[in-house]
Amino acid sequence: MVVRKPGGIRRRLIMLGTAGGSIADLIRGTWRSESGNRWLLPLAVFLCVFGLVLILATTVEALAPFIYAIF
Amino acid sequence: MSPLARVAPLDRILLPVHRWVWNDFDRRVRKLLAFAEVESDGGRDILRAAEVTPDALLRRLYLEHAIDELHHGDLFRQRGAALLRTRSTRLRTLFNGTPLPGGHGLDDLSIQDEPDHRLLAFLHVAEKAAAGRFTIYRDLVDDDPQTRAIFEEILRDEVFHMNYTYTQLARVMPRSYRWQVWRARASRLWKRYLRVAAGIASVVGNAVLTIMYFILLPPFAWMARRAERREPVGWTPISRTRDDSPTGQY
Amino acid sequence: MKVLGISAHYHDSAAALLVDGVPVCAVQEERLSRHKNDAAFPAAAIEWCLNHAALEPADLDAVVFYERSMLKFERILTCALRAFPRSWRSFPNAMKNSLGEKVWARGIISSHLGVPRDKILFTQHHESHAAAAFLTAPTRRAAILTADGVGEWATLTVGHGERRRDGRTDITLLREIRFPHSLGMLYSTFTAYLGFAVNEDEYKVMGLAAYGRPTLTGQVGKLIRRTPDGAFALVPEYFEYQTTASRSYSSRFVELFGPPRNPYDPIDLETADGRRFADCAASVQRVLEDTLVDIARALHQETGLSDLCFGGGVALNGVANARILAESGFERLFVPPAPGDAGCAVGAALYADRIYLGNPDRDVPDHPFWGPEVDAKELARAAREDDQDVIELEDAAMIERVADELAADRVIGWMDGATEFGPRALGHRSILAAPHSHEMRDRLNRDIKYREEFRPFAPVVPIEAADTYFELPPGGARLARFMSGVFPVRPEWRARLAAITHIDGSARLQALEREMAPRLHALLEAYGRRSGIPVLLNTSFNLSGEPIVTRALEGYSTFRRCGIDVLVAGPTLVSKRATVRARPLKEDVAWWSGSLAGSGGV
Known part of the structure; x- marks a missing residue:
């Protein structure tokens, strides 16, 4: 068995840990893009940050409804 | 009614809901088609169990069980389709590009990773619950002899499934088979809570995102449509200078 | 250098492993998880690939994901904005779907494999398709065309590729058509x-x-x-x-x-x-x-x-x-055995190896058999435990025996070697039958494949005999190598190839070279000696709604559930015994349960 089978929580935490880099990719890519859609950045980044809440909610399934109570 | 297929107290409480579902034509068809998918998926999962178990007797039993479940799926599908053909219903619009209504039979279990005793206990508890519920459904479709006959046939098979899972559980875990059944019941309860929690979270999440949609998106939507009008139709040249960092996700 | 390619999250996820520039294995997740078109992260496929090559994740030099997930997210968001306010119903699900998992491809890979960030690479979706098509084809210079539903933004691209003499590789996509035009x-x-x-x-x-x-x-x-x-x-x-x-x-x-x-x-x-x-x-x-x-x-x-x-x-x-x-004017057309998204796992790995990492060009073996091998002993054991008729034969005797069975109108489940990569059964996981009659086609549809009557079955024929029975244009045999082209059956043979001749007189044939699948080739010849026509009906070894079988036991359980008469895996042949059936088993269980039924469990 060579592939790690991390538990759900650990897996989600690793995902959260790498999310910053992924969002940075999005910002960098959109900024440099020739399609001229820099205006999209604030919304896209905001939604990505909201996505972190979604990850958090699925990390602790049993508490998911309460995590949404943040809002 | 089989004495083995006792109706759970919760289902007795939910009887008005069940009646509401089965008394409406569209809901009945939808339910039958959903059952078709669940039974077929469950059948395929049990088939998987037959393919991975090291126990020859269990392999034969799982195979029979899987064949039954797949057959039940066909029965439900054929009945749902036959009802669908009898009159025009708004259900037709459901099938526009969506996958067929579905679910996953034993979604709670990863078949490859479960030892036989845990799978048997899970199947036993699940079959017992299904038998109780199908007994209710059978009684609620008195006006529809063909659908009732399907439930009758399935209930006969469910008795076999309940029996073999229990006897085999007793064979493979002679000391602790009762404990395994209780454990499966507790696990089922917990998973039911998780499903409810996930359902609530999904509803809340949808509500939050819908609010965001109407509050945050309008100015961006205006920008997006303006940008779209400027986009050429047809070929778009791919720039050789496009910044494609191999490690970038954009 | 070891490069792992991954495609996942939309449909048909897969993993492929390159060692020193050459694929050593590739498999779709569905073949291992047994969920058709499994789109989940291909953890089982990755694990199998690494085990197959005796590697640990830490041994990998690069892990390549087949598309740029953030660019795709941008497209999904932009489309939702363009459709405002009609998109209000789909927006929450689209966002949950993307942001809950899919956009975080790097994190997902990292969490499963534990590889550092700088080893995780990304290609564009259509670059992966282009590499899968060009770098697996036996050509040094070619035009490239890719077309699918949608990748990030592109739905169709054109370009060209060159494998230079000095070992460098170029793939240039010139232009694209963008979503929603697809x-x-x-x-x-x-x-x-x-x-x-x-x-x-x-x-x-x-x-x-x-x-x-x-x-x-x-x-x-x-x-x-x-x-x-x-x-x-x-x-x-x-x-x-x-x-x-x-x-x-x-x-x-x-x-x-x-x-x-x-x-x-x-x-x-x-x-x-x-x-x-x-x-x-x-x-x-x-x-x-x-x-x-x-x-x-x-x-x-x-x-x-x-x-x-x-x-x-x-x-x-x-x-x-x-x-x-x-x-179109092209003399040769190359379509890989897995042109869809699963094939992107190979394409992404090849693209990264040749283009990003600048490794020298290598020829890629021209066959589709990159998956798990069948274990004939596993089949023999299970079949004997179930009291089925099992015999084991030497290769030559097996071929003759199976040809006899086919000539007697029996349907064969045929498992041989490594499983195919891609949606086609190309002779290693096939259901084989005599191709001559409508009755055989109807029997397969009714008793085995449980599928619509209008769907045709495909033939397999030795490449040297293909032109006798089918009207192949120049380059047609190449296209038929992986069953990628539909060609007319010669009119004089249509009546004798009724089971594989479609209503319009065509067939999606596989023209088989001996080197690609020697046992099947020998079987075609042996069957030809009996029937006068070395052509067999070849359909994928699965039932409706299920993935093609991979392991021997999956073949066996399929064999037990449908009208296949004979099952072959390597040297093992199992004949169906009609009397081994369910009712006695169910009665036994009912009897056993007598002592336990009253004890409160059931």
Whole structure:
């Protein structure tokens, strides 16, 4: 068995840990893009940050409804 | 009614809901088609169990069980389709590009990773619950002899499934088979809570995102449509200078 | 250098492993998880690949994901914005779907494999398709065409590739057509309209098309208009896939073509509705072919190259492929065995290896057998435990025995060596039967495959005999190598090849070279000695709704559940014993349960 089978929580935490880099990719890519859609950045980044809440909610399934109570 | 297929107290409480579902034509068809998918998926999962178990007797039993479940799926599908053909219903619009209504039979279990005793206990508890519920459904479709006959046939098979899972559980875990059944019941309860929690979270999440949609998106939507009008139709040249960092996700 | 390619999250996820520039294994997740078109992160496929090569994740030099997930997210968000406020229903699900998991591809890979960030690379979706098509083909310079539903933004690209003498590799995609204008989505919309499953049953539309006449091309032409630069644009009013995930076509589409088919109704070609559906299929098929031929012809004129490599899900359309070969001016057309998204796992790994990492070019073995091997002993053990008839034979004796069985109209489940990578059964996980009669076709449809009557079966023929029975144009045999083209059966043979001849006289044949599958080739010859025709019906070894079998026990359980008469895995042959059946088993269990039933459990 060579592939790690991390538990759900650990897996989600690793995902959260790498999310910053992924969002940075999005910002960098959109900024440099020739399609001229820099205006999209604030919304896209905001939604990505909201996505972190979604990850958090699925990390602790049993508490998911309460995590949404943040809002 | 089989004495083995006792109706759970919760289902007795939910009887008005069940009646509401089965008394409406569209809901009945939808339910039958959903059952078709669940039974077929469950059948395929049990088939998987037959393919991975090291126990020859269990392999034969799982195979029979899987064949039954797949057959039940066909029965439900054929009945749902036959009802669908009898009159025009708004259900037709459901099938526009969506996958067929579905679910996953034993979604709670990863078949490859479960030892036989845990799978048997899970199947036993699940079959017992299904038998109780199908007994209710059978009684609620008195006006529809063909659908009732399907439930009758399935209930006969469910008795076999309940029996073999229990006897085999007793064979493979002679000391602790009762404990395994209780454990499966507790696990089922917990998973039911998780499903409810996930359902609530999904509803809340949808509500939050819908609010965001109407509050945050309008100015961006205006920008997006303006940008779209400027986009050429047809070929778009791919720039050789496009910044494609191999490690970038954009 | 060890490079792992991954495709995942939309449909048909897969993993592929390259060692020193050459693929050593590749497998779709569905073949291991047993969930058809499994789109989950391919953890089992990755694990199998690493185990197969005796590697740890830490040994990998790069892990390559087949598309840029943030760019895709940008497209999804932009489309939702463009469709505001009609997209309000689909927006929450689209966001949850993307942001809950898919956009975080790096995190997902990292969490499963524990590899550092700088080892995780990304290619664009159509670059992966292009590499899968070009770098696996036996050609050094070729034009490249890719077409599918959608990747990030691109739905169709054209370009060219070169494997230079000095070992460097170039793949240049020149231009693209962007979402929502998509030939793949056009075809999928008709797939949904005709009551089939999107992203799965497109080949049924192609099969149905042969029963119809393209009388509705005028109407289809209203959905797709050609642009002055030789591309095309879909007319958005007829579609809804760009605004919602739950509907493909709009009410205007229905006004144009009539009510859609209920997926639960069989297609009855004797009725007006059945004929209308067949005509719809024929018409969209014709428009797809015409558009692709025009684009390929222009690409040929532009590049002046003689070879074309074609990738993406649209390249699974064998009828269109045959027309491209015949009419575009290209002399050879290469379609890989897995042109769809699963093949992107190989493509992404090859692209990263040659282009990003600059490794020297290597020839890629020209076969589709990259998956797990069958274990004949496993089959023998299970079958003996179940009291089935099991015999073990030397290779030559086995071939003769199976040929005898086929000549006696028995249906064979055939497992041999490593499983195929891609959707086609190319002789290692096949159901084989005599190809001569309609009765055999009907029997397979009724008792084994449980599928629609209008769907054709494919033949397999030794490449040296292919031209005798089929009208292959120049380059046709190559296209038939991986069953990627549909060609006419010669009229004089149609009556004797009735089970594999489609209603329009065509067949999607596999022309088999001995080196690719020697045992099957020998079987074809042995069968030819008995019947006078070395052709067999070859259909994938699975039942409706299930993935093709991988392991011996999966073949065995399939064999037990359907009308296959004989099962073969390597040297093991199992014959079905009709009397070994369920009822005694059920009665036994009922008897056993007597002592426990009263004890409170059941």
